[in-house]
Amino acid sequence: MRWLxxxxxxxxxxxxxxxxxxxxxxxxxTAFEMDDYFLKNAQVEAGANNVVTSVVFDYxxxxxxxxxxxxLCAVVGVAFxxxxxxx
Numbered sequence: 001m002r003w004l005x006x007x008x009x010x011x012x013x014x015x016x017x018x019x020x021x022x023x024x025x026x027x028x029x030t031a032f033e034m035d036d037y038f039l040k041n042a043q044v045e046a047g048a049n050n051v052v053t054s055v056v057f058d059y060x061x062x063x064x065x066x067x068x069x070x071x072l073c074a075v076v077g078v079a080f081x082x083x084x085x086x087x
Contacts (some may be wrong), residue, residue, distance in 0.1 A: 046054035
């Protein structure tokens with residue numbers, strides 16, 4: 001059983017290291033046409049001075065709503081599991 005745990009640990013560490021090697025360097029996107037679009041049109045289309053805010057809440061609003069829903073479900077699930085039940 002000990003060798004199985006060690007093998008699983010080595011497999012996970014190897015996978016993580018291999019993934020880190022294959023990642024694209026930070027700050028060098030392959031396509032940046034959308035970046036220019038958002039920078040030029042964020043204030044006009046969304047009415048927000050902050051480009052990050054306009055992307056998160058206006059362009060990706062449903063995605064952000066979905067993420068918030070998943071987070072809420074996770075918190076409720078953990079609270080349900082860890083609640084104290086009176087005998």
